[in-house]
Amino acid sequence: MISAISLAGVTVGTMALIIVLSVFNGFEQLIVSLFNSFNPDLVITVEKGKTFHYNDFPSDKIRSIPGVYVLTQVVEENALLKYRDKQYIATIKGVSDEFESMTGLDTMLIDGEFNLYERSHPRMVMGAGVSYYLGAGLKDMLNPITVYLPRREGKISMSVDQAFNSKTIFPSAIFSIQQDFDTKYAVVPISFARELLDYTDEVTAVELGVDTKFDVETVKSAIKKKLGEGFVVKNRFEQQELLYKIMQSEKWAIYLILTFILIIATFNVISSLTMLILDKKKDIAILHSMGATNQLIKRIFWFEGTMISIGGALLGLILGGLISLVQQEFGVIGLGSGGGTFVVDAYPVQIRISDFAIVFVTVIFLGLLAAWYPVKQISSKYLKQKL
Numbered sequence: 001m002i003s004a005i006s007l008a009g010v011t012v013g014t015m016a017l018i019i020v021l022s023v024f025n026g027f028e029q030l031i032v033s034l035f036n037s038f039n040p041d042l043v044i045t046v047e048k049g050k051t052f053h054y055n056d057f058p059s060d061k062i063r064s065i066p067g068v069y070v071l072t073q074v075v076e077e078n079a080l081l082k083y084r085d086k087q088y089i090a091t092i093k094g095v096s097d098e099f100e101s102m103t104g105l106d107t108m109l110i111d112g113e114f115n116l117y118e119r120s121h122p123r124m125v126m127g128a129g130v131s132y133y134l135g136a137g138l139k140d141m142l143n144p145i146t147v148y149l150p151r152r153e154g155k156i157s158m159s160v161d162q163a164f165n166s167k168t169i170f171p172s173a174i175f176s177i178q179q180d181f182d183t184k185y186a187v188v189p190i191s192f193a194r195e196l197l198d199y200t201d202e203v204t205a206v207e208l209g210v211d212t213k214f215d216v217e218t219v220k221s222a223i224k225k226k227l228g229e230g231f232v233v234k235n236r237f238e239q240q241e242l243l244y245k246i247m248q249s250e251k252w253a254i255y256l257i258l259t260f261i262l263i264i265a266t267f268n269v270i271s272s273l274t275m276l277i278l279d280k281k282k283d284i285a286i287l288h289s290m291g292a293t294n295q296l297i298k299r300i301f302w303f304e305g306t307m308i309s310i311g312g313a314l315l316g317l318i319l320g321g322l323i324s325l326v327q328q329e330f331g332v333i334g335l336g337s338g339g340g341t342f343v344v345d346a347y348p349v350q351i352r353i354s355d356f357a358i359v360f361v362t363v364i365f366l367g368l369l370a371a372w373y374p375v376k377q378i379s380s381k382y383l384k385q386k387l
Contacts, residue, residue: 009265014316026348037104040207067214094193102209112173123172129183309367
């Protein structure tokens, strides 16, 4: 009975580790997929300064690199948006026509259609947070959104017209990705942004789409060689480096917490072997009198503890994997009755073989350590006890 309880404790601890790590993997994959719908595969910025002239940029050389299938010019700048009596500061992202074929933003729309032009007139695709704070929708065709940006050569003045450039624009769609994007960005044609900023061919970045058949890091290295010094090339991880590091830190913090719980569960193995040794004192003496060596007797109890650890680990891995697989395929456990407010309806799960290997090694190590201690304490009086 004690051995069965010990086995159950190791099994439950192992199963919990697998399930929790798989759920964290699922959330990580979900967040990455959301961010990837807005962030490009690669982005090129200037090392010093804020803008660079696109006409001086070796765009033809970059396009000729195997794997690069689209190149988008980008101009980003913070701007004041005004709609009726409401104002909001957002980041205007001016993009060239290639942006639509590179981004997955059109799959994240909650209203409208992804159009940066309508009958040659520029249109804005804004985040849900920007729309909320402005109180602007798509049905009001009488009141456009006014965008204000400081004049490059402007002087301090009490007059808004002299200090700011302004243009009006109507929204064509509203997207919802993640709060950081939804409350920050409004996408417009690059010509619209350049007019406001008094730019000619300047860009703040060049975004690249990489064919899925090619390795992003290989393409990145080739781009660096073509560009030389003066430019910075970042992949998706580097664009959101802090976020990815935080997600990894959270995952392994949970892993450590559950490992401590598993350590407590392994104390059952220690108690099980200790009780077994006390209960089998006479049997130990019989084996010893029959010629069994001290090491052989210790190995018997060591094998008992090892069987509990390995058996619990394997059962936990199997049960945890099955539960994770069922959740991954059928979404049995939901996120709550949010009425569609969540991005997904059920807890996302992603099973990774590497997690199984890490958990198995952890459980076996803790189990063998737990079995070693009571076996080591088998004293000579148990080995030499007389019948």
